[in-house]
Amino acid sequence: MNKINKRWTTWLCMFLAVSMLAACTGNSGSGETAGSNNSGESGSDQPLDIKMFAGLYNEIPDMNNEYWTEWEKRTNAKLDIEWVPSGDLDTKLDLLLASGDLPEVVAYQNQIRPTLITAIKNGAFWDLTPFLGDLSEYPNLKENLAPDALKYLSVDGGIYAVPRSRSRVDGGLKIREDWLKQLNLPIPKTFEEYRETLKKIVDSDMDGNGKKDTVGLLFVNNPPAMFQAGFGAYNPTYDNDGGLMSPGLTPQYVEMVEWFRGLYADGLLSKEYAVMKESQAEELFKTNRAASYGRPIWWDHEWEQAMKQSGQPDAKILNLSLTGPHGDAAVGLETGVAGGFYISKKVPEEKVKQLLKYFDMTASQEMTDFAYYGIEGTHYTEKDGQKVLTEQGVKEVNTTSKGAGVLAYAKWGKVISASGDKAYNDAKIKEVENFDEIGKIDFYRVITSEAWRETWPKYGDEYSSMMTRTIVGQISVEEFKAYVDKLNSQPDIKQAYQEMANAYEQFNQQ
Incomplete structure (x- = not known):
């Protein structure tokens, strides 16, 4: 238990630091702070400079290679990205939020992470709702996102990010x-x-x-x-x-x-x-x-x-398409939104609009096709109507290369292999064609509440340990069940459940 308490103490200190420091950034946005560079203004030929924090899922990319050079050319942007290894993203994000020294854009995959929600509530990021309006100024965001995409990125009724679009079937x-x-x-x-x-x-x-x-x-x-x-x-x-x-x-x-x-x-x-x-x-x-x-x-x-x-x-x-013990299909679905791009409140209003124009451009079908396949003849060749990556394409076009833009929602985007031919991919789609209909989403990855964010970290490490000990036979299933029953009877967890029920109802009514 000492190890667990030490972890909790460390987490609590970080949580308080996030709350205080994020609050200190909450009144920023006057245009006099870092990130107020005017490159890429409407009517200007100068590229838009963007400083971004984003996940690294492959080798660190050479931002001067042909893929990224073409991406910047097409979007008229100059990217300065801190690529963070995926296994370190949570820790690095927490440290970033605690420091208060945010880049212009934070790309992150878990929109309900407690430290992120706390920073949002304390004013660290722009509420994009007034900027987006009815999306008439952002036609690609309006037409090319997954169903309910912006709803998944809402906090207290405000939209705080544009999505990292990904396939629901994953x-x-x-x-x-x-x-x-x-x-x-x-x-x-x-x-x-x-x-x-x-x-x-x-x-x-x-x-x-x-x-x-x-x-x-x-x-x-x-x-x-x-x-x-x-x-x-x-x-x-x-x-x-x-x-x-x-x-x-x-x-x-x-x-x-x-x-x-x-x-x-x-x-x-x-x-x-x-x-x-x-x-x-x-x-x-x-x-x-x-x-x-x-x-x-x-x-x-x-x-x-x-x-x-x-x-x-x-x-x-x-x-496989398996049926569970009670008739449930063994298919987990994603929401179509793998987190989002959050704009720091330090960014002046005029540049927020420029960044949203950039993200709208990246949600076009043209930029999405480029994100998946790169340049014809360089990154891919086409055979029988199917784009197939070349050796250079495999190296430069990957999960990481999709991390700098929204992209259009692609139903089979996480099914189709860029290295497979048309016959292979057609067969693979047929293999999983019913997943989108029979699969289910983890609703606790969609909704959140203050009580749950404050409560679960007190129990999470011990719970994970108890589950592992049960699976490997160190404790009995009866002991694990008694432990779970005890957690469910805790007043703070019961209160959190009440708030989560309200959050779920409100989410379904949006």
Whole structure:
């Protein structure tokens, strides 16, 4: 408990610092502060200088390469981006907000992070509602965003960001289809069939090294969204007082933890899952040492090529459509909004308008196509109506390269592989074509309340530890259930549930 209390004390200090320092920036915006450079004014040929904080998901890009040079040319902008490795984004954001020294634009993927909400409430970022109006001045933002995109970025009725548009269909629970064929196994349709299938694969020597060391399910950090959806954890569940419960504290979630405990006991989960990094899990999967993994669908073609180069020329990945224990589809959906671009209140009003014009341009179909494929002949070639990335394209056009603009919503944007041909991508779309209809969204990633933001950090670390200990067999399921029941009876959590119920109702009425 001492370690947990130390973490909580550290978090609290940071939280208070954010509140005080963000408040100090709240009255900025007079035009006399940092970031008031007039480059790119309406009617000027000078590029718009933009200082930005954004996530890094690949190698650090060379901002002078052909992709970024063309991006800046097309948008008439000069980008000065601090690229932050994705694994460090949360920590770096908290430190940035606590310092009060914000760049002009903060691009961040979790719009309900407590420190971000606190900074918004204390005036660190512009309320964009008056600027956006009816969106008539921003035709691409008006026409090309996902449904309810701006609603997801609202705080207390104000819109505080423009979205990082991403596909609602994103993650898939993958299995090695070629291994199923080799072992003459049918494609599993239910969770129990999936478990039995993993057992048969793990008991075989699929990588041919003479050992039974194949991992069944690569399970990293928290359970993939598809399992939570399949156990019904994303079905709104209310306590006896009408409060909206956190998905992780519902009976359905406890049932899922018990199921994972069974997988672990049967040797179907990696023994190191609790400390394994995504990069390590990805390497295991790409080198034919694991059967199943939950990650974005658009990696499938690239990973199949890696598997083939690792000695299995028939490697093929299939994204499963499973039915959970109570009939729920095991498909987790994104909102179509992966966080947003927040404009610091230090930026003067005139430049806010210029930045919004820039973001509107990046939401065009033209810039979105460029973000996904780059320059024809340099980054991609076209065959049978399908753009295919070249070697240079694979290097320069990636997840990170999509991080400087809104982009138009693309239904299959996280499904289509830029390195796959048309036949491959058409088949992949058909494989997951019903995901958008049967999938569910984690509503606790959409709504928030002050009580929940203040309450859950007191329990979060201990809860994660208890869940892990349950899965690996250090404590019983009954002990974990009793612990969850105890949390649900805490007055502060019950109060938070009440506020979350109100927030959910208000969100649905917007």
